[in-house]
Amino acid sequence: MLKTILVVYTDTLLEEDDIKKKKKYAFNTTSKVKKGDGITTEAYDAKLQVVKVFKNSFMYYDASTGELFNELTYSGQWRIKEISVKTNSSDSPEDIVGAFWTKLE
DSSP states (O other): OOEEEEEEEOSSOOOHHHHHTSOOEEEEEOSOOOTTOEEEETTOSSOEEEEEEOSSOOSEEETTTOOEESSOOSTTEEEOOBEEEESSOOOOOSSEEEEEEEOOO
């Protein structure tokens, strides 16, 4: 099932107090990820840490406010990209393919 996740860019796993200070970015995924997982991808120089997993998905976000939406209602909204996190190197139709650099069990 497709769900929206929020991530922060970081090269080390962060604690909750440090996460609060960082800007969050949204992705959609069908991959099994949970809060605290770390993801690497060739699309970005920095690693990603999952900081929130929503039970459902959103289609758009507002970069200035961080709000998430399912309807496009004004020009300040952007489509949320899809990321697929793999444990192997299989091909994927999603926009971005990443791999776990750390996975919480």
